[in-house]
Amino acid sequence: xxxxxxxxxxxxxxxxxxxxxxxNREFLVLIGGTxxxxxxxxxxxxxxPASRIFSQTHLFPTLHHAKSxxxxxxxxxxxxxxxxxxxxxxxxxxxxxxDHIVWAFFVARERSRFEGELIKARAEAQGLAQRLAASNEQxxxxxxxxxxxxxxxxxxxxxxxxxxxxxxxxxQRTASRQSSVSLLMVDVDYFKRINDAHxxxxxxxxxxxxxxxxxxxxxxxxxxxxxxxxxxxxWLPDADAEAAARIAERVHKCARRVRSLAGPVTVSVGLxxxxxxxxADFLARLLKRSDEAVYRxxxxxxxxxxxxx
Amino acid sequence: xxxxxxxxxxxxxxxxxxxxxxILRTVQASGVQNLRTDRPERTTVEIRxxxxxxxxxxIRPDVPVxxxxxxxxxxxxxxxxxxxxxxxxxxQVLFDYVGCGQSDLAAFDPVKYASLKGYVQDLLDVCDxxxxxxxxxxxxxxxxxxxxxxxxxxRPMLFDRLILVGPSPCYINHAPDYLGGFERQDLEGLLDxxxxxxxxxxxxxxxxxxxxxxxxxxxxxxxxxxxxxxPTMARIFAQATFFADTREELSRVTRPSLILQHxxxxxxxxxxxxxxxxxxxxxxxxxxxxxxxxxxxxxPHLVTxxxxxxLSLA
Numbered sequence: 001x002x003x004x005x006x007x008x009x010x011x012x013x014x015x016x017x018x019x020x021x022x023x024n025r026e027f028l029v030l031i032g033g034t035x036x037x038x039x040x041x042x043x044x045x046x047x048x049p050a051s052r053i054f055s056q057t058h059l060f061p062t063l064h065h066a067k068s069x070x071x072x073x074x075x076x077x078x079x080x081x082x083x084x085x086x087x088x089x090x091x092x093x094x095x096x097x098x099d100h101i102v103w104a105f106f107v108a109r110e111r112s113r114f115e116g117e118l119i120k121a122r123a124e125a126q127g128l129a130q131r132l133a134a135s136n137e138q139x140x141x142x143x144x145x146x147x148x149x150x151x152x153x154x155x156x157x158x159x160x161x162x163x164x165x166x167x168x169x170x171x172q173r174t175a176s177r178q179s180s181v182s183l184l185m186v187d188v189d190y191f192k193r194i195n196d197a198h199x200x201x202x203x204x205x206x207x208x209x210x211x212x213x214x215x216x217x218x219x220x221x222x223x224x225x226x227x228x229x230x231x232x233x234x235w236l237p238d239a240d241a242e243a244a245a246r247i248a249e250r251v252h253k254c255a256r257r258v259r260s261l262a263g264p265v266t267v268s269v270g271l272x273x274x275x276x277x278x279x280a281d282f283l284a285r286l287l288k289r290s291d292e293a294v295y296r297x298x299x300x301x302x303x304x305x306x307x308x309x
Numbered sequence: 310x311x312x313x314x315x316x317x318x319x320x321x322x323x324x325x326x327x328x329x330x331x332i333l334r335t336v337q338a339s340g341v342q343n344l345r346t347d348r349p350e351r352t353t354v355e356i357r358x359x360x361x362x363x364x365x366x367x368i369r370p371d372v373p374v375x376x377x378x379x380x381x382x383x384x385x386x387x388x389x390x391x392x393x394x395x396x397x398x399x400x401q402v403l404f405d406y407v408g409c410g411q412s413d414l415a416a417f418d419p420v421k422y423a424s425l426k427g428y429v430q431d432l433l434d435v436c437d438x439x440x441x442x443x444x445x446x447x448x449x450x451x452x453x454x455x456x457x458x459x460x461x462x463x464r465p466m467l468f469d470r471l472i473l474v475g476p477s478p479c480y481i482n483h484a485p486d487y488l489g490g491f492e493r494q495d496l497e498g499l500l501d502x503x504x505x506x507x508x509x510x511x512x513x514x515x516x517x518x519x520x521x522x523x524x525x526x527x528x529x530x531x532x533x534x535x536x537x538x539x540p541t542m543a544r545i546f547a548q549a550t551f552f553a554d555t556r557e558e559l560s561r562v563t564r565p566s567l568i569l570q571h572x573x574x575x576x577x578x579x580x581x582x583x584x585x586x587x588x589x590x591x592x593x594x595x596x597x598x599x600x601x602x603x604x605x606x607x608x609p610h611l612v613t614x615x616x617x618x619x620l621s622l623a
Contacts, residue, residue, distance in 0.1 A: 017600040017607060042600060044575045049491050050498030052575040053551070054506070056602035057382040057451070064606040065386065073505045075498075112505065119504050 010105035016092065018043040018060070021100060030107070032079030043103075048075040048083055059090070063101060067092040073112070076105070085112035153226040155204060156211035164225040164233055168283045171237055177276050182244030184234040185270040185290035186214075186251055189302040191230035194262040203230075206260050210267075213254035233287070241273045241307060248305040266303035270294035273308075356438035360431055361385070361411040364439065365392055365401040373446050373469070373620065376402045378432060380451030380475075380603075381550045382543065384410025387450065390609035394617070399446070404435045408542030417542050425452070425553050428546075429459045436467055443467060446620060450474040450605060451576070452550040458589075459555065461564045471566040472616055475602050476585060477577040479554040487556065490578045496551045503547060507540030559588035566592045567619040569612065573600040593619065 004011055010027035014020055020038045028035060031046055044052045051074040062069045068091040076084040086105040093102050151163035159167075171181065188210065195203040207230065214224045214232060223235040234251070236244055248269045255267040270293025272286050289308040297306040356362070363385065375395060377388045385403040392401050405412040406428050421427035436445065445468050449457040454476030461468040480489045480496060566589050570582035579596075586594035597604050597611050605612045 019600065042573065042575075048498060049495035050502050053491075053496075053499050054502050056575050057380065058506075060601055061383050061387060061603055061606060064603065073502065075502065115505050 010086075010107070012043070012103040012105070013095075014043055014101050014103065016099045016101060018055075018101070021097075027105065030078060030084060030105070031076060046076050048077055051075045059088075063090060063092055073108070073115075085109055087111070156208055156226050158211050158215060158232070159223055159225040161225060161227055164223060164227070164235060165283060167223045167235060171235075172276070172278055172282060175237065175276050179238060179276045180240055180273060181276070181286075182236040182239040182241065182247075182271060182273045183286045183290050184236065184244065184248055184251065185227070185272075185287070185294045186232040186234065187268050187270075187294050187298070188230040188255070189266045189268055189298075190262075194260055194265075198261045202261055206258055206262075206265060209258045210255060210265065213257055214251065217250050217254060233290075239273075241271070244271050244273060245305065245307065252303070252305070268294050268297035268302045269305040270297060271305055271307045353438040353440075356434050359407060359413040359416045360404040360435050360438075361413075362435055362438065363403045365396060365403070367397050367400050372399050374400045374402060374441055374444060375446045375448055376432070376436065376441075377404075378447070378449040378453035378456060379405065379409065380449075380453055381546055383450075386410070387603065387606055388448075391448075391605050391613055391616075394609075394613035402435065402439060402441075404431070406431050406546070408539060408546055414539055414542065417539075419545055422542070422545055422549065424549055425456055425459060425555070428453075428456045428549070429463065432456055432460045433464060433467070441467070444469045446470050446472065448472045448474070448616070449476075451476065451602065452553070455553060455555045458562050458566070459558060462558060462561045465563050468564045470620065471562075471564055472569065472619065473566055473585075474569045474605055474612065475571055475574055475577055476568060477581045478556045478559055478585060478588075480551050480576070481554070487584060488578060488580050490576065490581065491551075499551060500544060500547060503540070503544055507543065556584075556588070559585065560590070562589055564591075567615065568592055568594045569604065569615055570594065570596045571599045571601060571604055572596050574602050576602045 004022075005025040007024060008026060010030050011024040012020060012027055013022040020041050020043055023035050023038055031038075044055070047055060054072075055074065059069055059072055059074075062072075068089075070089050072088045072090070074086055074088050076086050078084040085108050087108045088106075089104045091102050093100055151159060151166070153160045171179075175181075188206070191203065191206070194206055207226075211224070211226065211232070214234070218224050218234070219236075221237050223233075225233045225235070227233040234247065236247060239247065248271055251269055252267060255265045258265040270290040272289035272293060274282070274286055293306040293308040297304050300306065377385065377391070379385050379387050384405045388403060392403070395401055406422075408414065408417045408422055418427070421430070436442075443466055447457040447461070447468055447470070449455075449471070451474070454471075454473035455478060457468075457471050457473070458476075461471060477489060479487065480491050481493055482488050482491065568582055568585050568589070570577065570579070582594055582596065586592050595615055597608065597615070599608045599611065601607050
């Protein structure tokens with residue numbers, strides 16, 4: 001018959017609240033002293049203060065509830081006062097003398113060291129991940145700034161609003177005081193219907209084709225920009241009202257050449273002319289006038305040009 | 310036209326305004342400073358779900374309300390040997406702090422719950438959600454004793470009496486005036502020990518999500534096991550619990566209390582119970598013949614008897 005003293009594992013029996021009833025020889029090798037000395041003492045005395053708290057707040061409640069606890073990691077106070085890391089299994093058991101807890105302790109020095117390393121590595125990885133996230137955020141911000149700074153519209157390849165602003169500022173700086181300029185605001189008629197009836201890819205296709213026509217017909221000094229969803233702006237330096245009206249006619253022709261599943265494409269055009277000015281709101285006022293003209297063109301039944309007065 | 314707009318505004322704004330006033334009244338009554346009006350208002354249903362609130366109703370409406378608050382490392386299940394003794398005599402309210410038991414882990418805010426204040430708010434939220442305004446007999450174990458005391462300072466009208474099982478206002482020794490039982494490095498060792506004990510848990514070793522706030526990556530379901538607590542949240546709760554020092558607040562408590570101390574408690578030496586008894590106005594100290602820290606689990610009959618005597622419910 002195997003005796004507990006022969007089992008190569010530290011074992012102990014306590015009452016339900018942890019008073020020591022029995023200990024095997026292997027256990028005494030770990031903690032020192034004799035069994036007679038420890039009898040009746042609380043097992044708390046075998047534990048480091050931290051382990052005592054963990055035992056009282058986690059281990060004993062678990063034993064009360066589940067009647068057993070497995071692989072609990074604790075620190076014992078060793079024979080020379082050193083800390084002994086142990087894995088603990090415990091079960092609540094009814095023995096002949098009443099309710100008890102049977103404990104088994106496995107010394108886990110290597111495992112403890114290895115886990116310590118793992119925890120440290122995890123903390124480092126967490127820190128690294130946070131730094132990575134921070135620098136990703138930085139890159140994203142810079143990307144956003146870059147795209148704001150970029151000058152072309154990704155869908156049509158035309159210039160964008162910002163390019164228009166820069167061009168106008170440049171013109172204001174360099175053109176002579178007698179120079180005049182015209183601005184066409186072009187809005188595709190019933191564009192929403194194209195999208196709704198045939199989907200956004202078809203809408204995009206119409207915009208791209210129309211943009212290609214506009215760009216092909218532009219003079220070198222003109223600027224063609226996509227201003228908004230289905231709105232385009234033609235910036236026409238040195239074009240007076242008459243020249244601009246001719247260009248507007250060409251714009252209507254460009255629209256008619258675009259083929260759409262939704263039928264013929266037409267546009268409404270607002271035309272505004274101005275002589276050179278230096279103010280910061282020069283472009284804004286020109287845009288406002290041409291925009292109002294587009295509105296009137298829409299009100300007149302679309303597919304026409306209205307000249308702003 | 311203008312009149313119409315005004316009327317519409319009235320129609321839509323009035324309920325909000327009424328609600329805002331109701332909130333303001335609550336806040337004024339509770340004496341909360343620094344009102345943050347941008348704080349999302351939580352509904353009763355949300356709080357009940359967030360804190361996994363359970364109510365054991367008595368049939369008669371005019372009986373006392375017992376609100377139980379669990380200690381560190383556990384959940385409301387720890388009260389299951391106590392509640393049967395009060396069935397029918399009291400309404401009983403049980404809940405889990407956010408981050409513990411079956412609470413909604415997604416609601417865990419690592420900043421809010423890094424101090425006891427966050428847990429005090431949970432307790433007050435639960436009472437508010439149930440429409441309880443006064444007369445609460447509070448039963449708190451361990452750190453929840455401190456949480457209940459702090460809540461009673463914030464809202465004295467809400468509480469009638471406080472029953473404190475194994476309380477300690479401060480676990481750290483401040484020799485020579487105060488002996489909490491532990492040195493700071495002991496408690497730091499506890500946090501390391503928790504790391505080592507919970508490291509096998511899946512969520513602890515789950516992939517680290519770059520940039521995701523801690524709590525978000527921990528939103529999963531916990532296992533059903535008793536004392537199941539997410540390791541990261543448990544660590545934050547442990548820090549809040551074991552490094553708290555509420556000694557200064559004790560003299561501000563105005564509600565009467567019963568201190569149930571364990572005769573032999575590794576977490577709270579005798580001197581701690583005596584200290585609390587001295588500082589808490591209108592307190593009763595009763596030492597239970599119990600070894601350990603969870604008399605309500607190991608010796609529930611002693612705890613229920615003491616509660617019944619104190620509340621005159623025998």
